[in-house]
Amino acid sequence: xxxxxxLIAPLVLLTYISPLAANTYMFATAANATAGNLPVDIQVSIxxxxxxFMVISVMNLEANPTSDIQNINAxxxxxxxxxxxxxxxxxxxxxxxxxxxxxxxxxxxGPSGDTGWATAATSAGTSLTLFSLCDLANATVGCGTAxxxxxxxxxxxxxxxxxxxxxxxxxxxxxxxxSHNPLLFEEAEFYVTITNSVFNPAAxxxxxxxxxxxxxxxSTTSGLIPYxxxxxxxxxxxxxxxxxxxxxxxxxxxxxxxxxxVR
Numbered sequence: 001x002x003x004x005x006x007l008i009a010p011l012v013l014l015t016y017i018s019p020l021a022a023n024t025y026m027f028a029t030a031a032n033a034t035a036g037n038l039p040v041d042i043q044v045s046i047x048x049x050x051x052x053f054m055v056i057s058v059m060n061l062e063a064n065p066t067s068d069i070q071n072i073n074a075x076x077x078x079x080x081x082x083x084x085x086x087x088x089x090x091x092x093x094x095x096x097x098x099x100x101x102x103x104x105x106x107x108x109x110g111p112s113g114d115t116g117w118a119t120a121a122t123s124a125g126t127s128l129t130l131f132s133l134c135d136l137a138n139a140t141v142g143c144g145t146a147x148x149x150x151x152x153x154x155x156x157x158x159x160x161x162x163x164x165x166x167x168x169x170x171x172x173x174x175x176x177x178x179s180h181n182p183l184l185f186e187e188a189e190f191y192v193t194i195t196n197s198v199f200n201p202a203a204x205x206x207x208x209x210x211x212x213x214x215x216x217x218x219s220t221t222s223g224l225i226p227y228x229x230x231x232x233x234x235x236x237x238x239x240x241x242x243x244x245x246x247x248x249x250x251x252x253x254x255x256x257x258x259x260x261x262v263r
Contacts, residue, residue: 023203057189065175077130135157
């Protein structure tokens with residue numbers, strides 16, 4: 001009996017300390033990247049939460065932009081699985097809208113809600129699926145088959161403001177154009193759920209290529225966003241002390257029962 005307990009205890013220990021990992025793949029524009037001769041700074045993270053769920057975070061980090069050409073109007077990428085292999089695909093999204101006052105750049109925020117972007121997954125070959133997240137049907141990044149988002153020409157993703165929470169260098173230009181507002185503030189998240197268990201949370205090589213972003217209110221400005229690496233998110237790991245207590249407790253209970261039987 002004691003030998004069995006001693007064998008079970010390590011198994012209990014391993015069960016409780018085995019971590020659950022989820023990989024986040026990071027993409028970012030190169031230093032000094034530009035769109036329309038103006039600086040842009042974009043970061044995209046794709047967090048594979050489970051075999052059927054991932055979160056795409058699109059961040060515009062270009063602070064105090066001077067033109068809406070520095071805003072993001074679309075994002076596309078290829079995923080290394082056929083469209084049929086993914087099963088049924090469902091998209092949802094969220095972002096915070098912001099309106100810029102004419103000539104002053106003062107911001108007014110609205111409640112978080114759906115981005116209004118058009119989302120789609122289309123076949124890109126026998127082993128690729130094109131994911132497209134589009135406020136504008138920007139053909140240069142692969143949104144040509146998608147429709148404009150429901151908010152277009154509003155709803156592009158703007159970077160953070162300058163000092164004092166205003167877009168001080170915009171000069172009353174295209175950022176405050178009434179038809180372009182409200183904008184989406186700094187970050188938009190897209191949630192992708194599939195019915196087939198295809199996503200691999202533990203993969204260290206990203207199944208994603210050709211990450212492209214569209215800019216401004218034109219369908220002709222775009223840029224490639226390079227892959228920069230991945231992060232491992234470890235979840236569900238308990239503290240070491242409770243784990244040891246559980247294992248040791250199992251051993252002590254077994255020994256106590258054995259001694260009683262011997263007596």
